Amino acid sequence: MVKGASNLRLFFPNSAKKDATAGDKNSPHDASVTMDGRVPLSPRTNIAAGPGAQQQPKMELLATPRGKKGGGGPGSSGLSSHKFQHCENVDSSSNLSYTAAAAASTPDAKQLHFPPPATPKSNVKKRLGWNPKQQLPNEQDSGGAMSRSQAEANNPVSDSASSTSSDVSTTGSSSSLQSVHGISSSSADNSQSTPRTQLQSGTPSRGVPKLGRFGAVPSPMSGNPKATAAAAAQRAVGTMNPQATKVAAMHQSSEAHFELQEDPHFWTNHNVQVLVRVRPMSNSDATGHSSYGTCLRQDSAHTITWIGQPQTRFTFDHVAGEFITQENLFRVAGLPMVENCMAGYNSSMFAYGQTGSGKTHTMLGDIDNLAYRPSEQRGMTPRIFEYMFSRILAEEQEREHEQLKYVCKCSFLEIYNEQITDLLEPTSTNLQIREDLKTGVYVENLREVEVTCVQDVVQLLVQGAANRKVAATNMNRESSRSHSVFACSVQSTWESNSLTNVRYGRLNLVDLAGSERQRTSGAEGDRLKEAANINKSLSTLGLVIMILVDVANGKQRHVPYRDSKLTFLLQDSLGGNSKTTVIATVSPSNSNAAETLSTLKFAQRAKFIRNNAVINEDASGDIAALQREIQQLKEEVSRLRRRSISTMVRYETEPGASNPGLSTNAALKKIEAMEVLLAGALRREKSFEAATKQMASEVKQLNSLVQQREQNTQSGKMILRFREDKIQRLESLVEGKLTVDSYLVEENGRLKEELQLVRSQIDRNPELTKFAMENIRLIEQLQGYQEFYNNGERETLLEEILNLRDQVLEIMDAKLALEQGAVALSTTQADNYRRELEICCNDLSTCLDINAKKTKQVEELQSKVEQLSARCAEQQQELELLKAIPVPEKGQIDELQLERAVHLQIISDLRAQLQQKEEIAGVQQSKKDIVFEDANQGDDSFTQTSHDQPTSTELELPMTSHKVIAGVAEKELCLLEN
Ligand SMILES: Nc1ncnc2c1ncn2[C@@H]1O[C@H](COP(=O)(O)OP(=O)(O)OP(=O)(O)O)[C@@H](O)[C@H]1O
The missing domain is CATH 1.20.20 (F1FO ATP Synthase)
Structure with missing residues (x-):
């Protein structure tokens, strides 16, 4: 059984119905999906500490009667005046006050006195979206919570829970509540038969506990997934503790519900985006060490108040209350990340928070049966990839003509005790981080797997989660003892205008180890060593963030990224080329008040980090293509040049041309003139290039100016909020809800923050920057003009203009001459032909004379030949005669x-x-x-x-x-x- 699943099913009841009521009523997974276990406490509910509270001296839960439900239970009689004396901050309108001494295990918190969550002011945008029907899943939640207490039957916690339940029973009939929610008391009784389960503890293990959350490995508690579902369903109904149910129901009924709203800024802002997620109260919060008291009050969709001493209000990009669904959270924080990543930005999401605050629930959630019956409780990572692959498919289809192709590769690593292990290849341990100028920071020999669909990703998640180190701590049964980084590189390639474009985006999904305090977590031995390492890397992370805040304020500081593996590996996400979101998960429980405050402070600091994300585009393809184009253009230019010159020369040397020799010279002159012009054009092109560069840098400066303005606006907004806050506090002071001392302490803190903001506003005053930029631009312009005159550029240009004018005139003349020449050419040609004809006639008569003479000569020669032949014949005869004379002896x-x-x-x-x-x-x-x-x-x-x-x-x-x-x-x- 996976960790999450086991947790969900043991500690928390089935959530499907809650989700169904929130939006997906027809979900087929209602019966099988487990849900967060919350034992919420309503500030408007009349809750009195009952016997259970008395039995547990470390937790004091006090409530004054309020509203319609009124009444106090047995516990209310136990309220002592000294408990009330610390309740000055109580909202009188609520008529309810808590004094919750913190759990003994949280010494700091012991001193804290928490007023109840106030009803949000009407000027705060909010939605009270609760209706009675929505109670059902929460009742089941409580049932789940109870099942856990039964599992820990020997634990005094269960007593505490039941005592609380008994308190609640005094405020109304449990059976009536059960009947309202369709839960029979018999099923509540059945809870007694739920088998008891042993909690795991000990050394961190591979494969079982954390993976258990995702359902790949059956849990010893729940058996196979089907059995788990059945058990969950049974727990959801059958193991319900009616009293806890009532607490949960009453708490929830009065909880303010602020919807998360999608914010377009979230997509574009350069600052780290921070979202705080409050997890629901868990059974252990209620029964472990403290009361059901809460240390948090959500005031709006962006603000949350830590109700301690001093009461501190925090503003973030988003605050997700316990009612916010996984789906809603994804829409607000996950979806923009996917869009950014696909647009070529590196994007990172960190989940930070104490152990058990819901980091893994947020990042992974329930990934049981994801391929067949996806749970409503599946977290950010599976949803991100579901959306990403649907977007990829749609885009590839839409831009088929551009041959758009996406390639996604995933890796999964863990940093445990400052050593990196490949979660997809667990034998690869102690991997080293390397830095490369071109590729940036990377992990050597880390396995990267190409993924083509969400199932591939889920397989990797399950495989990696199985190898992650988890262990049981006081805070979380299956606490992640390492930081995990699930990374996905997304590369898109497409063709446009015969160019090949390549874009890269990297998505880092980081589930950090819990930021618990050692005493709270009860870490010993190996756990203590782990905790030390976890705290070391987290404190380096905190230090890096603090320094980055200074850097964002214009200070020159060295950022010690290399001091821990975590910060070294993720340095780009922290003040570098990345759009980063931090999800800070907090527990609302009084028992975790100190950790919650520390998480909120961390998140507030992170908000000030400025990143500088740019679209990662590989220009090499472009350069090659551009070079090809330049070459083609050059060839074209030289071809045109040759053609124009040859046309000119041909025209000038035409038989009709007045003086061909002179024309060739003119052509050469023209070539020279054109070369001068070409040189001028090239010079101007260069100066245009310089101007373009200059303009690009101006655009960059203007962008930074815009960013400064954005920051200023944000600071302005924050100052406004401070003012609103002040008004509220002043009202409280006037109404006597706030003591002068605490007012002054708060005021002092606020003023300090405001001062810091105003200082940063002065440092980054956009008007000043604008003037400075304008000044620089004007100086450069002036210099440009001076150079223009000094370098004689004006004269050169005038000369070029004259040259061009001459050329234009010449070309016009030439055109005219060409037209006239066409007529002249025909007469001259006729004369020429006539002359040629005469010559031909003369030649012909000479030839005829010569012919006659030659014929005569031939005849004479023929007669001579005849004579000679006759003589030859005579001599032949003589020779014959002579031969006939006999040779003497x-x-x-x-x-x-x-x-x-x-x-x-x-x-x-x-x-x-x-x-x-x-x-x-x-x-x-x-x-x-x-x-x-x-x-x-x-x-x-x-x-x-x-x-x-x-x-x-x-x-x-x-x-x-x-x-x-x-x-x-x-x-x-x-x-x-x-
Ligand atoms: N928003 C939530 N809704 C419902 N259940 C939640 C929520 N947040 C946390 N939980 C439940 O609380 C338990 C602890 O949460 P989780 O394991 O996610 O904590 P964690 O911060 O990852 O702890 P660790 O750092 O020790 O790993 C889980 O069973 C989880 O299901």
Whole structure:
């Protein structure tokens, strides 16, 4: 049997009907779901300490008659005047006063005198939502309480309870109450037959006690879950103690009921959100050490007063009274956490409070049969995951087009005696905390399990809870001896504008070990060591919070996160990147008054911590995509540049262009001008980037200003509340309800708090900050302008403007020219074609002439070829003839050679003769020339004479014949040689 279940079923009766009356009347789980056991005490109820009270000297419960119920029981006769003398604070309108000496085990509380809870002022927003029908489950509660007292039959507590019951019986008939609530006295009698159960104690154990609460392991007390349910149902009806029932009923009937209201601030505020939850009175509160007295009075949905000396009023984001259901609490505190986490914020929820005050009930509650028959008493964690997975499903469906995907991974650890153990892998003990610049603080080798549905989470919860260390203490039968952290990392990925976006949110659900005092808890031995360690880590937590409050007030302090594993691990949740909620659980019982006050003070300090949560988005995907885009844009720019330049050059070098050479130069000039422009644009872009950065920082500053304003408003609200409070106290003073001394003491305390608030308001005055920011902005603007002038930016810009104007003009000219050029181009082209045609015609006639000549030449060459072929044929014939001549024989050759030699001789002779004759002829000729010349100079006779002389022709004839002979001879010789 799980711890919670056992507790619920032993100490507290079935709650389902209470929940059903609160909203879910058709709940199928009514019969099986166990409920908080409260033995509430109504301040408006006439309760007198009865015999039981006398039997228990440590507890004095006094009540004066009041209201309709009136009357005092036997105990009322026992009221002594000294008990009344401490009741100055009693609300006279209520006509009821308590003086409750604290339990002997709470020495501090012994001195305390508690006035009854006052009826809330009408100006406080509240709802008295009780109706008689709602009593039924509470009666059952009492029944459950009684069953526990029966289980502890030997314990004097049961006597006390019965004595109280007997007191109540004097105020009205128990049977009448039972009949009102449908409970028969016979069933009350049946309670006697309820088997007695042994309480567990001893060393912390793994697996049984704490898990027992969640129903995974059967409890020795209740057997299997079905039997548990049956037993619970039986207890709920059959084991009812009628007198306790009446106490409970009367208490509840008069209890003010403030609804928790959802607060949009809760979602956005940067301060730690603090919610105080008051658990119902338990049987042990009533019977253990003290009276049914309560140390708390809820004044509104946000304020609660600790009714001790001095009476202290606390204001929180929410105060959840004992009537607040698990569902309601989840709506107010759990739901925003899920939304924040899914939006990418780290979110943490701590449950802090003394042992037995309801931390585990709040964080986990009853997770019996969660998959099939979820209990109304299931706590924050299962509800958070139920909601988270439904949201995930809905969002994934809604944004399917963006391919939105969520991945959730859970881990569960415990810090026990300053050592970290993996609750999902219990063999992994003494795990170390590491810090990484990128991932932050993490636990090395901690198992992380991917979860896809709430059942997965429940399985992990049950598995982890089974391994958690719990032990029995005086305060809680199954007290958590360790801090547990159930963490879930939620990662979402989606695509938009071709970018991949990734978001991370981390959810920490922390159930702290009880902040009990050692004497109260009765810790000894191992328990004492544990308590020391628990107190060490909790006191470090307290110290860290105190320092963080200073830091929030602008002081420079070192925060000792590393002094304990708890604060080291959760440092982000405390003043870091996280939205944090603290649920401070308190007991309303007088017997726990000191612990309750200490918890309330802790919670009040925590309220001042400022966190700085930011959305965790992985920009790496974005950067890559942006880089890709930049690259694409660059390419596009250069492509456009190339195109525009080539267009320009083409236009300038067009055949129609006036001066192509000049145009190319102009194009180059233009390119230069454009480059200058581009440089200017880049420069301006840079300055815009700087301006954007500047604006982003301004936005940041403005955000902080807004936050300051929010804080100021909150401080203002608090001051207002102080004032209201003061008015109330003054009224009480005037009416004599408050002594001057206690008024002054309270006033002093209030003024101190107010002073602190006002100081912090001055420190964080938004007007001052605004002016300072404005001042800085103006100085920077001035500097910017100065730089603008100093760096000649103005001139550069003017130049650029001129340049641009020129370019615009040129482009317009070019456009015009282009239009005119189109017409001019057609005429020029026609001229060109004509010219080309003429040239072609000339070329054609030249070609024809050349052609004729060539044809002629070809013909001549053809005739020559024919002649040569004819000659060739002749020579062929000659060759044939020559070949036909027979080749001479050797002897003939010799003869021929001889003949040749003769011929040669003849030739040479003949030549010699020829030469002689030539010489002679030469002499005669010269003589003749001389004579001829003389004749030409004298007479004609000479001419006659000269006729008698041989003529040159006559001389030449024999020579020619010689030559011919010689030639023939030579030819013959050649032939012979051949
Ligand atoms: N608001 C509540 N309504 C009903 N029952 C409650 C409530 N708060 C606490 N209880 C009951 O009180 C008992 C003790 O509560 P719980 O175990 O949650 O205390 P705790 O603060 O976790 O103690 P510890 O620090 O020792 O573990 C449980 O049986 C629980 O069911």
